[in-house]
Amino acid sequence: MTTREDLITVGRQLAKDKLVSGTSGNLSFRDSGRGIIWVTPTAMSLSDLVPSDIVGIDLDTGRVADGERKPSSETPLHLSIYRQFASVGAVVHTHSPYATAFAIANVEIPAVHYAILDLGDRVPVAPYATYGSEQLADHAIKALQVSQGILLQNHGVVAVGETLDSAVRRVQAIEQLAQWGLWAKVLGHMGVLSEDQLAQVREQMKTYKQP
Numbered sequence: 665m666t667t668r669e670d671l672i673t674v675g676r677q678l679a680k681d682k683l684v685s686g687t688s689g690n691l692s693f694r695d696s697g698r699g700i701i702w703v704t705p706t707a708m709s710l711s712d713l714v715p716s717d718i719v720g721i722d723l724d725t726g727r728v729a730d731g732e733r734k735p736s737s738e739t740p741l742h743l744s745i746y747r748q749f750a751s752v753g754a755v756v757h758t759h760s761p762y763a764t765a766f767a768i769a770n771v772e773i774p775a776v777h778y779a780i781l782d783l784g785d786r787v788p789v790a791p792y793a794t795y796g797s798e799q800l801a802d803h804a805i806k807a808l809q810v811s812q813g814i815l816l817q818n819h820g821v822v823a824v825g826e827t828l829d830s831a832v833r834r835v836q837a838i839e840q841l842a843q844w845g846l847w848a849k850v851l852g853h854m855g856v857l858s859e860d861q862l863a864q865v866r867e868q869m870k871t872y873k874q875p
């Protein structure tokens with residue numbers, strides 16, 4: 665079972681890997697037993713958190729149910745995702761640099777490598793809306809219909825997973841794919857795998873669990 669300590673460990677790792685910087689980035693997991701989500705607080709660096717900083721939010725009412733801190737400004741986004749997708753157990757949001765460059769250019773990340781299949785066959789861009797707004801949450805929900813990881817236009821990255829580990833693995837993959845794609849373009853050509861090539865990888869993955 666995921667704990668607040670796990671959230672802190674992951675937050676530190678994201679900061680160490682430079683996928684988040686300053687007070688940007690937020691993450692949460694679902695606590696089905698209590699009907700709440702645990703989310704990181706606003707205006708604090710993910711590298712400096714202790715368990716009592718994590719805020720419990722009632723999934724139905726959206727009100728603070730546990731903790732003293734003010735929850736992340738992106739809490740409406742997190743809540744909307746959990747309400748919409750029953751299978752989602754964790755949500756991670758970053759402004760990781762390469763992926764956010766794609767988001768600013770309003771360019772989705774195509775299938776530059778088969779590692780993308782952990783997410784979908786592309787990382788789409790959800791249209792711009794002000795951070796923390798319900799409209800941003802609505803746009804994100806639509807984009808998450810086609811991929812487990814998305815870009816928020818002129819903003820950053822969101823990835824979801826059944827577990828915290830899978831959501832984190834996906835934000836890391838998105839950043840890696842963006843980095844590869846961008847450098848390939850600098851070198852002259854961002855090659856994209858065809859539908860057939862992706863279908864063959866999917867077949868292969870049935871035999872070998874991990875690509």
Ligand SMILES: [Zn+2]
Pocket residue numbers: 688689738757758759795819820
């Ligand atoms: Zn953000």
